[in-house]
Amino acid sequence: MLAVADSDSYLKWAACLLGDLPSGCVTELVVVRTPIAPSREQIVAAVNGRAGGPPPVLSARSVRRLAERTQPDVILVACTGPVVDVLVAEVLDDLRPRPVFVSGLPGISVPATEKAWLFRSGCDLFVVHSEREVAEFSEIASRLGGGGAIGLARLPFLRPEPAAPGGNRVVFATQAKVPKGREERERVLLSLAELAARRPDLDVVVKLRALEDERQTHNERFHYQRLWREMGEPGRLAFEAGSMQDQLQRAAGFVTVSSTAALEAIAMGVPSLVLRDFGVSAEMINLVFEGSDLLGTLDELAAGEFREASGAWCAANYFHPAAHNDWAGLLSGLVVSRPRVPARSLLDGPEHAAGRRRARLRVEVPPKMLRVGYRAKRRMRRYLRSLT
Known part of the structure; x- marks a missing residue:
């Protein structure tokens, strides 16, 4: 193959x-x-x-x-x-x-x-x-x-490998497409920072899909690490790329707005939270989590209230018998x-x-050539519009 x-x-x-x-x-x-x-x-x-x-x-x-x-x-x-x-x-x-x-x-x-x-x-x-x-x-x-x-x-990648006992970090898995707005993403970061302030025993990690200068499957207009810098870094957060499995091995909790990594966390037995503050819909790519018992709020995130997924939901969604x-x-x-x-x-x-x-x-x-061509095309369109 x-x-x-x-x-x-x-x-x-x-x-x-x-x-x-x-x-x-x-x-x-x-x-x-x-x-x-x-x-x-x-x-x-x-x-x-x-x-x-x-x-x-x-x-x-x-x-x-x-x-x-x-x-x-x-x-x-x-x-x-x-x-x-x-x-x-x-x-x-x-x-x-x-x-x-x-x-x-x-x-x-x-x-x-x-x-x-x-x-x-x-x-x-x-x-x-x-x-x-x-x-x-x-x-x-x-x-x-x-x-x-x-x-x-x-x-x-759903391996039945439990996370190591005594994990001391909370992992937030980013998603490039949702939430779209800058303000919504800032609210997520502030709730993570509040959790870090309340629980100094935990390392709160923003797990990036890509660094600022790297490409990914979908474009990310408001990159979380750049946003955090522009916000003046009002708290104690870490930003890391690399393997999600490595992050989850040391996790005491997991949170996302919408990410397949939630399934990895479930498979590894990591208590989790899927944020519903921005809606539960096809557009938010989190509709599948209805009935999972994982949907929660930013307030619950700040309080460190993570939970286990419903067994019935798991059987119907991604955890069927081999x-x-x-x-x-x-x-x-x-x-x-x-x-x-x-x-x-x-x-x-x-x-x-x-x-x-x-x-x-x-x-x-x-x-590189393709990007040059796209820029030239956009400039030509703007020029032609200016003539009308």
């Missing part, structure tokens, strides 16, 4: 998923060069000591040449939606023999979205991580058509049954050609 990732979160997911394959599978992991490709430090943290060392960052053409040379049975396209579509439909099209194309989503995918399915409808297997997600995406697939099989896998996982069996069947009818992408029509051209630029043009 050749795995291709394009960002920090997808790289971590791909590395873990490869690690869960049956013994005897030969795997290779690479990063395709895009504007959101992870830094060297992010790559090292994402693969977390994987055999073979950190994967190389390759151009799209180099990924194609690698696939032609190695002729993998399976290509795992662990990328953001538009990149999945253009790699499968164009960059890696017409490989002979045709590999099985697999894709998926690296974290919480509730509620399921049509967009996620459309971009990955050219893949033969779509991997999700809870029985609820399988049901929701199956409904979308039956309604829209296209695509291939939907397989269930436990999120590969015997229910069928993705590896489905994948083996697809490999054995070749030649076969490949999955049909729903984005093959001319109305989607412009979107594919933009996605192809992201994987073929060096990021």
Whole structure:
């Protein structure tokens, strides 16, 4: 299996998923060069000591040449939606023999979205991580058509490894997309600082997805560490990047607005809190936590009131029995049954050609050149508007 990732979160997911394959599978992991490709430090943290060392960052053409040379049975396209579509439909099209194309989503995918399915409808297997997600995406697939099989896998980084006893830190897992507003993010930081002041025995850590100068899967307009500096650092907080698992090993409590890391904390037995002060909705990416017993407030955070997740909720969301996982069996069947009818992408029509051209630029043009082009385009638009 050749795995291709394009960002920090997808790289971590791909590395873990490869690690869960049956013994005897030969795997290779690479990063395709895009504007959101992870830094060297992010790559090292994402693969977390994987055999073979950190994967190389390759151009799209180099990924194609690698696939032609190695002729993998399976290509795992662990990328953001538009990149999945253009790699499968164009960059890696017409490989002979045709590999099985697999894709998926690296974290919480509730509620399921049509967009996620459309971009990955050219893949033969779509991997999700809870029985609820399988049901929701199956409904979308039956309604829209296209695509291939939907397989269930436990999120590969949910290891049943309890945190070390006597943990002395509270870990706040940031999320790039939510909350969006500066004021909302400042409120989170102030509540964390209040907890640190009340509990001098605890180290309160803001676990960053990326440092200020690093890229991540989604842009973060108000970076927490920069905000803290601009606020004058009114309290005792630490800001750290690196492995979430390392942070949780020493944790007495965990908090987030919306992050897959909440599932890691549950798996490791760390009492947790998911903030609901900014709403519970699909837009806040925390709708899945309804009924989990983890939803709470900034006041509860400041008081250090963490809790355990509901057992019934866990069974329906990401902590199903291992015997229910069928993705590896489905994948083996697809490999054995070749030649076969490949999955049909729903984005093959001319109305989607412009979107594919933009996605192809992201994987073929060096990021620095692409940013120069985007800036020039914006300047030209402003100039033309000034003439009207």
